[in-house]
Amino acid sequence: MKKIGIIMGSDSDLPVVEKAVDTLKRHEVPFEVHIFSAHRTPEQARDFALHARENGFGAIIAAAGKAAHLAGAIAANTTLPVIGIPLKSSTLDGVDALLSTVQMPSGIPVATVAIDGAVNAALLSMEILAVADEEAAEKLAALRREETEKVLAKNAAVETRFNS
Numbered sequence: 828m829k830k831i832g833i834i835m836g837s838d839s840d841l842p843v844v845e846k847a848v849d850t851l852k853r854h855e856v857p858f859e860v861h862i863f864s865a866h867r868t869p870e871q872a873r874d875f876a877l878h879a880r881e882n883g884f885g886a887i888i889a890a891a892g893k894a895a896h897l898a899g900a901i902a903a904n905t906t907l908p909v910i911g912i913p914l915k916s917s918t919l920d921g922v923d924a925l926l927s928t929v930q931m932p933s934g935i936p937v938a939t940v941a942i943d944g945a946v947n948a949a950l951l952s953m954e955i956l957a958v959a960d961e962e963a964a965e966k967l968a969a970l971r972r973e974e975t976e977k978v979l980a981k982n983a984a985v986e987t988r989f990n991s
């Protein structure tokens with residue numbers, strides 16, 4: 828299975844990014860985690876993106892807050908799919924990061940998840956791998972079944988409590 832690259836702009840992003848890490852870990856999807864900043868370490872971010880495909884990555888998750896240019900800067904240097912996580916790390920509650928991540932110019936796409944949407948970023952990266960990887964597809968199908976079972980159980984509890 829190809830690896831997922833998980834990149835964040837600062838170690839202050841870790842509390843949210845760890846939810847993506849945990850999701851991939853739980854489903855035994857290989858990954859690497861790095862701190863590269865579009866503004867503070869732009870050369871390292873560029874170098875990672877330029878070589879990501881030959882280094883065995885299948886998709887890249889890039890999380891950043893404030894003026895969040897990381898996902899776009901990574902996407903500029905690779906044709907691998909890039910998933911942006913805008914982070915709520917400022918006085919603007921993440922709306923600044925959301926707009927900075929999602930409003931990409933035509934030609935350089937970034938698939939942007941919700942503010943702090945780290946779990947969905949991990950699941951979306953698995954879905955990207957699952958296009959060509961049957962093992963990842965089976966893991967996702969099992970996860971969907973689990974989610975369905977959880978909601979059915981909650982519904983049964985609510986129905987028992989209020990409808991009988």
Ligand code: RP5
Binds near residue numbers: 836840890892894
């Ligand atoms: C962004 O600036 C980072 O992704 C982080 O969310 C935010 C603040 O970084 P620190 O000042 O905490 O390092 O680039």
